Amino acid sequence: MRRAWPAVLVACSCAAFAQEPRPDPAATEPPAPASEPAAPDADAPAADASPELPEGMRSGREIYQAFLDGLAEPGCDAGATRYEQHFRHAPARLADPDSDALPLFGHVVDALRAAHLPTEYALIPFVESGYAPGARNGGGPAGLWQFVTHTARHHGVPVTKHYDGRLSPAESTRAAVQYLRKLNGMLGGNWRLTAMAYNAGESRVLRALRHSGEQALEATPGSLQGLSGVTYAYVDKLHALACVLTRAGEEAEWMARLDRPVLHLEARPLEGAGGLEAWALGNGQDPTVLRRLNPALGQRWTSPPLALVQAIAPPAPVALAPVRATAEVEEAPAVATTRVHTVRRGESAWVIARRYGVAVRQLLELNNLNANSVLRPGMQLRVE
CATH class of the missing domain: 1.10.530.10 (Lysozyme)
Structure with a gap:
């Protein structure tokens, strides 16, 4: 075979595997007259709101x-x-x-x-x-x-x-x-x-x-x-x-x-x-x-x-931006910024990378780590 x-x-x-939406019984009722709209409570959360x-x-x-x-x-x-x-x-x-x-x-x-x-x-x-x-x-x-x-x-x-x-x-x-x-x-x-x-x-x-x-x-x-x-x-x-x-x-x-x-x-x-x-x-x-x-x-x-x-x-796929001319770079040098993440208990490189929108490989290379490195709480990792 x-x-x-x-x-x-x-x-x-x-x-x-999403379930088909069930019909709302209220949908069969005639709409309320336009002159009598229901006043929404601005402070009330949406009934179906979910994170x-x-x-x-x-x-x-x-x-x-x-x-x-x-x-x-x-x-x-x-x-x-x-x-x-x-x-x-x-x-x-x-x-x-x-x-x-x-x-x-x-x-x-x-x-x-x-x-x-x-x-x-x-x-x-x-x-x-x-x-x-x-x-x-x-x-x-x-x-x-x-x-x-x-x-x-x-x-x-x-x-x-x-x-x-x-x-x-x-x-x-x-x-x-x-x-x-x-x-x-x-x-x-x-x-x-x-x-x-x-x-x-x-x-x-x-x-x-x-x-x-x-x-x-x-x-x-x-x-x-x-x-x-x-x-x-x-x-x-x-x-x-x-x-x-x-x-x-x-x-x-x-x-x-x-x-x-x-x-x-x-x-x-x-x-x-x-x-x-x-x-x-x-x-x-x-x-x-x-x-x-x-x-x-x-x-x-x-x-x-x-x-x-x-x-x-x-x-x-990641698109590569064209490199600007040297003269233009000299006139407007880029400002280098560094962002740092402090590792918390239970976090993995994958979780941290997804949080900051970077590739796992990039995160590891930025911090001189490899795929087998152990992340410990309190470690400081560069993310940019």
């Missing part, structure tokens, strides 16, 4: 709402199950600004919504790996989705001596969504049976379904006999996780913690450069973030891997 180039996750300005997010970022609440809107089974029973207790840490993981779980969760939710699949499947990486893209289970399963080597290769994920695509959240998510879409079609859109087949393999679930004599759409996990206890529990865990996250949305404090800018990620092939640092600097990306999000990447590659990157527009 011919396989497209692998890709990386980057941050994006994807508008593909503008930087390019390549989106609100964590947007991700959460997309997850809720895509659930196949949004209802929850009264009381908490033992699996809900087991996964009670999941909301805190998403709300943690120092964790990559929420942007990765957002990328998976986007991929599932685009494939018209239930967002319960976005919880599979919580169960499998805790949303850690570099997770390994000894010499067996690996990555967000914990693919074994055979399954990964069967779905077009390269696993070689030098490159393990299971550790690429872009590669593995593409393959997982492809596999789930196939299973979902086989099993009549029954999300519970599809999740069981993801865990146990489609042949076992299809055999159990035939023995039950039921149609896939109406079948329940309990009506299928002969599967392992792990497979039955798998569905219960996913539903419990969905309930945990749904109930978390009722907590104002947790929702406030989600209401922050989060990296908007997209999968992109790293074409046009022979290494991560060079590609990042040439495409407006933070190489440290790229490496953290894409543990499959090494320093160099021979074919472009697929990676998750921040969804920002590629840098525009």
Whole structure:
């Protein structure tokens, strides 16, 4: 099977998953007479005003709402199950600004919504790996989705001596969504049976379904006999996780913690450069973030891997202004100005460069630094 180039996750300005605007019921009412205009309150803030997010970022609440809107089974029973207790840490993981779980969760939710699949499947990486893209289970399963080597290769994920695509959240998510879409079609859109087949393999679930004599759409996990206890529990865990996250949305404090800018990620092939640092600097990306999000990447590659990157527009080409004549320069010498930035905790060269509108490479050269230099709080950096 011919396989497209692998890709990386980057941050994006994807508008593909924007919801259609809902009609305003008030729009059907006749307009007020011109002689009786409503007097606006000059001091009142606009009702729909919201802070503008930087390019390549989106609100964590947007991700959460997309997850809720895509659930196949949004209802929850009264009381908490033992699996809900087991996964009670999941909301805190998403709300943690120092964790990559929420942007990765957002990328998976986007991929599932685009494939018209239930967002319960976005919880599979919580169960499998805790949303850690570099997770390994000894010499067996690996990555967000914990693919074994055979399954990964069967779905077009390269696993070689030098490159393990299971550790690429872009590669593995593409393959997982492809596999789930196939299973979902086989099993009549029954999300519970599809999740069981993801865990146990489609042949076992299809055999159990035939023995039950039921149609896939109406079948329940309990009506299928002969599967392992792990497979039955798998569905219960996913539903419990969905309930945990749904109930978390009722907590104002947790929702406030989600209401922050989060990296908007997209999968992109790293074409046009022979290494991560060079590609990042040439495409407006933070190489440290790229490496953290894409543990499959090494320093160099021979074919472009697929990676998750921040969804920002590629840098525009820089036009060079003509050089003025020497005599003119002597008559009106330019005044040299130097601007300095004091590094704050958590800032990277990429963040500082974007703040001042300069290229990362230029910022590093101005300060005699390289891509591996560590920025410490209090350091003074020239930005012009």
